[in-house]
Amino acid sequence: MKTIALIAHDRKKEEMLNFVLENKDVLSQYDLIATATTGKIIKEKAGLAITTYLSGPLGGDQQIGSRVACQKVDIVIFLRDPLAAQPHEPDITALLRLCDVHNIPVATNASTARLILQSLRTKA
Numbered sequence: 001m002k003t004i005a006l007i008a009h010d011r012k013k014e015e016m017l018n019f020v021l022e023n024k025d026v027l028s029q030y031d032l033i034a035t036a037t038t039g040k041i042i043k044e045k046a047g048l049a050i051t052t053y054l055s056g057p058l059g060g061d062q063q064i065g066s067r068v069a070c071q072k073v074d075i076v077i078f079l080r081d082p083l084a085a086q087p088h089e090p091d092i093t094a095l096l097r098l099c100d101v102h103n104i105p106v107a108t109n110a111s112t113a114r115l116i117l118q119s120l121r122t123k124a
C-alpha cells in the first residue's frame with residue numbers, strides 16, 4: 001500500500017482537517033503518517049488510522065524526511081504557514097529538499113494537495 005505523509009503548521013491545522021474530511025474516502029485507502037499534533041487531530045476528528053512521529057519542532061519533519069530518503073513515502077502534503085517563522089525551519093527545508101531529491105510529489109498548499117488527490121481518484 002502507498003504512503004501519504006500529512007503535516008500542517010498550527011495555523012494550517014484547521015485547513016488540513018477540512019482537506020482530510022473532504023478526501024476521507026481516498027485517504028482511507030492509503031497508509032497515512034504524520035507529525036504528532038497533526039496526526040492526533042486527524043485521528044481524533046476524522047477517525048482515520050495514522051502513524052505519528054514526533055512533533056515538527058522536536059524532529060518530526062526529520063523523521064518523515066528519513067522515510068522519504070528510504071523511499072517509504074509516496075506523497076507529502078505539508079500545509080506550511082508562509083506567514084510565521086518556525087524555530088525548526090532548517091528541518092522543514094531539509095524535508096522539502098529530500099522530496100525533490102527523490103522526486104516525491106509534495107504539496108505545500110491545499111490547492112496543490114487537491115490536485116494530487118484528484119489524480120489518485122482518476123487512477124483508481
Ligand SMILES: O=C(CO)COP(=O)(O)O
Pocket residue numbers: 007008009010034035036037038039054055056057060061088092
Ligand atoms: O511543525 C510541524 C511541521 O514543521 C508540524 O508538527 P505538529 O504536527 O506536531 O504540529
